[in-house]
Amino acid sequence: MNKQTDYMLLHADCPQVMEAYLRERAWLQPDESVIQLGPAGEGNMNLTLRVTTERRSFIVKQSRSWVEKYPSIPAPEDRVLIEATFYQAVSDFSKIAERMPRLLGCDEQNYVALLEDLGATADFTDIYNDHLTSFAPVKELCQWLAALHRTAFDAEMQRRLQNLPMRKLNHEHLYHYPLRNDNGLDLDAITPGLSRVAAVLKSDAAYRCAIDGLGALYLEHGSCLLHGDFYPGSWVRYDAAAADVRTAISADDVWVIDPEFCFFGPAEFDLGIFVGHLLLAGRPTALVERVFADYRGAAPLDRELVLRFAGMEIMRRLIGVAQLPLVADLARKQALLNLSRKLVLRPESFGR
Numbered sequence: 001m002n003k004q005t006d007y008m009l010l011h012a013d014c015p016q017v018m019e020a021y022l023r024e025r026a027w028l029q030p031d032e033s034v035i036q037l038g039p040a041g042e043g044n045m046n047l048t049l050r051v052t053t054e055r056r057s058f059i060v061k062q063s064r065s066w067v068e069k070y071p072s073i074p075a076p077e078d079r080v081l082i083e084a085t086f087y088q089a090v091s092d093f094s095k096i097a098e099r100m101p102r103l104l105g106c107d108e109q110n111y112v113a114l115l116e117d118l119g120a121t122a123d124f125t126d127i128y129n130d131h132l133t134s135f136a137p138v139k140e141l142c143q144w145l146a147a148l149h150r151t152a153f154d155a156e157m158q159r160r161l162q163n164l165p166m167r168k169l170n171h172e173h174l175y176h177y178p179l180r181n182d183n184g185l186d187l188d189a190i191t192p193g194l195s196r197v198a199a200v201l202k203s204d205a206a207y208r209c210a211i212d213g214l215g216a217l218y219l220e221h222g223s224c225l226l227h228g229d230f231y232p233g234s235w236v237r238y239d240a241a242a243a244d245v246r247t248a249i250s251a252d253d254v255w256v257i258d259p260e261f262c263f264f265g266p267a268e269f270d271l272g273i274f275v276g277h278l279l280l281a282g283r284p285t286a287l288v289e290r291v292f293a294d295y296r297g298a299a300p301l302d303r304e305l306v307l308r309f310a311g312m313e314i315m316r317r318l319i320g321v322a323q324l325p326l327v328a329d330l331a332r333k334q335a336l337l338n339l340s341r342k343l344v345l346r347p348e349s350f351g352r
Contacts, residue, residue: 128281133284234257
């Protein structure tokens with residue numbers, strides 16, 4: 001794909017260009033050279049590359065004016081700078097920073113962040129099909145979220161992390177696009193019969209109105225700094241299968257990455273995304289209750305609002321663009337969409 005930009009585009013197949021770029025910015029030592037360059041993870045939103053030299057490895061992340069996985073979708077090109085600001089903001093708070101990669105450098109002109117390489121890691125997106133009822137990192141993830149939500153930031157940092165362009169992009173794909181009849185997404189190509197099932201929600205005026213209300217709340221400025229995309233693709237763990245890559249974390253650790261959708265908003269949004277994905281992964285009500293029990297934020301949590309956001313997330317992941325590696329037949333997806341409606345319209349009845 002060739003796109004014209006007024007900044008330098010990096011590529012996975014150009015190690016010499018990468019080395020020259022890194023050397024120009026003094027991000028390489030004089031006697032250090034790039035010996036390997038390749039993708040690091042899925043890179044849904046951004047170009048994300050692992051650079052290996054004779055002595056170390058690190059991650060180079062560049063945001064462009066489009067979504068990396070979906071080049072036809074425009075996106076704010078400065079989003080990696082927002083992510084870099086997030087890392088800077090939390091760097092002095094050990095309970096948050098210790099479960100995230102360190103920011104090593106930032107190039108504002110070319111929208112590039114240099115990040116610590118966590119080593120042999122894999123995300124948690126296998127939970128959707130593992131058929132388990134437990135999820136070991138629940139407590140650690142809840143504690144991390146609570147620490148983030150409890151931390152106070154000054155007015156200048158709140159201004160820098162409003163992240164409104166990314167919120168507007170996400171707002172479209174969370175609250176509007178999935179429920180449009182003319183969005184052009186062929187749901188039957190994903191799961192035969194899914195268009196018919198989705199049409200039930202799309203024609204439900206009360207449901208659509210409730211989703212619109214959640215969307216309006218999402219665009220409001222709140223008091224808590226949120227991760228903004230707290231789902232299994234943003235959590236990583238040690239991956240023994242990647243033993244050829246430097247291992248920097250232990251098998252018991254969980255780390256949090258990709259805070260590019262961060263903003264100041266309601267704590268219930270992050271918790272709702274978390275809960276929504278546990279339910280998409282088939283986890284029982286008891287595990288959701290553990291989330292409420294283990295989370296200790298700065299203010300009382302609105303349980304029903306958490307569940308409403310969870311219902312929205314289930315819906316948009318099933319009938320929106322951002323599909324998951326979820327192996328599910330039509331019956332299961334219909335049951336999940338029915339659950340979405342229940343959570344959004346009658347959250348008080350959850351678990352009954």
